[in-house]
Amino acid sequence: MAGEDWVLLNSVRGQKSFQLNFKVFSLFSSGLPNKDIKLKIKSGEIVRKYFHCYATANESRLYSKDIQNLMRIKNCNPALDKIVLFIAISKVKEISSYDEFFVKTVKKIFLGHPSIELREIYFKDNTGRDFSSFQSLFEKVKISADPEDYILFQNRSGYGPFHENWYRQFVKQFEKFDSISLCGSTINFLDHPKRSLRNDLPHVQTYSFLTKVYFMDMLGKAFPASNETKKLDIVLNGEIEMSQFFLRNNFKITCMEWPDLAISNQTIPPISSDIKTKVKAKHYFYHRMYFRKNKIKKLGQIIPGMVLWMNFVKQGL
Numbered sequence: 001m002a003g004e005d006w007v008l009l010n011s012v013r014g015q016k017s018f019q020l021n022f023k024v025f026s027l028f029s030s031g032l033p034n035k036d037i038k039l040k041i042k043s044g045e046i047v048r049k050y051f052h053c054y055a056t057a058n059e060s061r062l063y064s065k066d067i068q069n070l071m072r073i074k075n076c077n078p079a080l081d082k083i084v085l086f087i088a089i090s091k092v093k094e095i096s097s098y099d100e101f102f103v104k105t106v107k108k109i110f111l112g113h114p115s116i117e118l119r120e121i122y123f124k125d126n127t128g129r130d131f132s133s134f135q136s137l138f139e140k141v142k143i144s145a146d147p148e149d150y151i152l153f154q155n156r157s158g159y160g161p162f163h164e165n166w167y168r169q170f171v172k173q174f175e176k177f178d179s180i181s182l183c184g185s186t187i188n189f190l191d192h193p194k195r196s197l198r199n200d201l202p203h204v205q206t207y208s209f210l211t212k213v214y215f216m217d218m219l220g221k222a223f224p225a226s227n228e229t230k231k232l233d234i235v236l237n238g239e240i241e242m243s244q245f246f247l248r249n250n251f252k253i254t255c256m257e258w259p260d261l262a263i264s265n266q267t268i269p270p271i272s273s274d275i276k277t278k279v280k281a282k283h284y285f286y287h288r289m290y291f292r293k294n295k296i297k298k299l300g301q302i303i304p305g306m307v308l309w310m311n312f313v314k315q316g317l
Helices: 064-075 097-110 129-142 166-174 211-218 231-250 290-293 295-316
Strands: 004-009 017-020 025-026 037-042 050-057 082-092 116-124 150-157 180-186 209-212 252-253
Touching: 017 037, 050 064, 050 129, 050 166, 064 097, 064 295, 082 097, 082 129, 097 116, 097 150, 097 295, 116 129, 129 150, 129 211, 129 231, 150 166, 166 180, 166 209, 180 231, 209 211, 211 231, 231 252, 290 295
Parallel strands: 050 082, 050 150, 082 116, 180 252
Antiparallel strands: 004 037, 017 025, 150 209, 180 209
16 A cells, blocks of 8 residues: 555564654563564554454343443544444353344444444353453454554443543553553552452553553463453452553553553552542543442433433334
8 A cells, every 4th residue: 555664573572662754663672572563654653453342241131231331432432533343242141132132233333333343243151251251352353453553441340431532542641651551441559358458559440441462462372360260360360460460571551540640560559449439530431330439420320321222222123
């Protein structure tokens, strides 16, 4: 294609940056895989693709929270030309006609969407819960992705998006600092209370977070906790360990709640409790517990949520 070039970076371990058309792109000096990385360049800029991976399960026949989330994704402008959407549904129950209606209608609502391409919606085994879903979704993404492409992961506990420009703002926060590996809505510094009372284990809370294909590849063949069956092990070896893996490798994490912080294991916690129910910033995604703790906010979502659900069902009939 005219105006496009491919740049091959050979065995980039330890290389800090490279110069292209007088623009410097950071490649971070630690934790790099010892393999070639091929970047697509157009007019001196890296050409990226943007993926959205949504994970849920089929416990509820009504899929009410999922419907509201997916209708918000459909209706809120991400401020990017194209996002490729994958949806994984963990099979908690046998697939029923309700599940088939949900899948059929999701396909209909995104058919011909100007900026979101629903690439696939599918069912999978429930072992590992969200983290096996993230693993499965990432395998789908890898088929057509390059290392510098972005992935926004969301599960059904991440309500949203609630505002326009949602995807681009996550990218903007991710690119605000050098050496960022994960950008979440929120970050928790606390260990799980059933393991310890430590407050020096910062980790992105995985109900909504952005990363790159490059960083997910660093995790190896298996996503953290993708084969775990106990909820505690999924939290410890999944949510906490994923962030800690990158922090141990001298990368940093950031979040929308504290946009001026690039967080490491040495960062002093800005708060002594779990922030997700007490957020102050304008958020594109809120954890479900935020609405349980904030009754007025919850009441304010009842009628809009019902409208979204009814519009979804209407389109499926």
